[in-house]
Amino acid sequence: MSYTYDYPRPSLTVDCVVFGLDDEDLKVLLIKRGVEPFQGRWALPGGFVHMDESLEDAARRELQEEAGIRPNLMEQLYTFGAPERDPRGRVVSVAYFALVKLSDHRVHAATDAREAAWFSVYDVPRLAFDHADILATAHQRLKGKVRYQPLGFELLPPKFTLTQLQRMYEKILERELDKRNFRKKLLAMELLEELDEVEQDVSHRAARLYRFDHKKYKQLEKAGFNFEL
Amino acid sequence: MSYTYDYPRPSLTVDCVVFGLDDEDLKVLLIKRGVEPFQGRWALPGGFVHMDESLEDAARRELQEEAGIRPNLMEQLYTFGAPERDPRGRVVSVAYFALVKLSDHRVHAATDAREAAWFSVYDVPRLAFDHADILATAHQRLKGKVRYQPLGFELLPPKFTLTQLQRMYEKILERELDKRNFRKKLLAMELLEELDEVEQDVSHRAARLYRFDHKKYKQLEKAGFNFEL
DNA sequence: TCAAAAGTGTTAAAAATACACCCATGG
DNA sequence: CCATGGGTGTATTTTTAACACTTTTGA
Secondary structure, three states, rough: OOOOOOOOEEEEEEEEEEEEEEEOOOEEEEOOOOOOOOOOOOEEEEEEEEOOOOOHHHHHHHHHHHOOOOOOOEEEEEOOOOOOOOOOEEEEHHHHHHHHHHHHHHHHHHHHEEEEEEEEEEOOOOOOHHHHHHHHOOOOOOOOHHOOOHHHHHHHHOOOOOOHHHHHHHHHHHHOOOOHHHHHHHHOOOOOEEEEEOOOOOOOOOOOOEEEOOHHHHHHOOOOOOOOO | OOOOOOOOOEEEEEEEEEEEEOOOOEEEEEOOOOOOOOOOOOEOOOEEEEOOOOHHHHHHHHHHHHHHOOOEEEEEEEEEEEOOOOOOOOOEEEEEEOOOOHHHHHHHHEEEEEEEEEEEEEOOOOOOOOOHHHHHHHHHHHHHHHOOOOOOHOOOOEEHHHHHHHHHHHHHHOOOOOOOHHHHHHHHHHOEEEEEEEEEOOOOOOEOOOOOEEEHHHHHOOOOOOOOO
16 A cells, blocks of 8 residues: 555544334434443444445444344435534544334344334434434435335335335325325335235224335336336 | 544545536536546545545535635535545545536636546546546436426526526436426426526527526425426 | 527326225124 | 224316427527
């Protein structure tokens, strides 16, 4: 390495905004900080980037270490670099955005001596650093993106009813949708595979289960198709 | 600062993808590198982030220093952090995306002992580092975003004809638009201020000039209006 | 008077919206 | 048998898309 420059360097971290969905609300995963600064305050999971790992690898590693979570869907959100955002000095943080099926991850919420928990995004405690900004950015991104990319399926179990699907969109978009129009639109895309199964243990007529056809979506996408709610 | 951790730190740079538009094409600003690595190769303008400046400030400073350019519109694009992207060692780069009115910036193209030039985005030389990826990401972002945000106006002079506006969209979207439908749609938004002026020095009927009403757009946006082409 | 681009209206097709009822099931 | 949510069809409005001719101006 003959061309090394040497400038003082900011520290580099990753932070993860992990969303999940349950019957009530859209939820976000938070970790209670065990060390200063902001000891005892809730924060987004995250930590320092190692020298030999990619940014996304760092985000996945931290999530695994701090909360035992391995999301299917993870993408870069935004990089936060205001000079005063961390009292330890100059720390630039690359934020990631992830969606998980809460059913898979409820149990693991507390792990590893750290305290981890899911909070409603509408009722979040005071957060460490600028994590409230990061969360707000992520929430906005989710609301914007869910309408023109089939992200939402990552929040649902693999088999779901059309009503579950509709509720998911209603919770994220924060508005009601018309049942018939919703179903017409979704089914017209032909991306939902109708299964020979119905939901179990309900005290009324059981709804049919569907599965999102990721493979077909990839094909259609290549051919210029645009998902749009 | 009592809580300082010390990890080995990646270097942190910013890179800028600056787009401009002329009669032929969408153009991107490149700088010829004067030092190793990749000496003599064309690259995106950029450089190391100082310890006391924000990321966007760093991007603006580098653009000013390397090309004498101060864009009106600049936003964060993506952060590139693959471990092997820079032969000098671990360098993470926060990429920015900017649009300028070429008419304002043609002259300044070469400054400061460095060689700077505008290239058609469809005919770019081999670039240093992973700058081809960064450019591709930026180009994709521009194509996607121009349809649902009034970005394109930043590429045109303050006063423009409807035909200029249409050509701009056609060049960015890489498809033809219907003249009447285009005009109807744009004028229906009531965001174009019709001026009492027409273009000068043309050898045919002179077209009326319009101005984009940024202030009105801000208002409408707050009220829930969505720009959409 | 001609070349070159400006400007303008209408129609048909498709998509979005609004809306109300019957059905199947379990308790 | 009734409460609960599942499931379906149609009419109206709005939006989009396709398309051709007249006007103005300078050379």
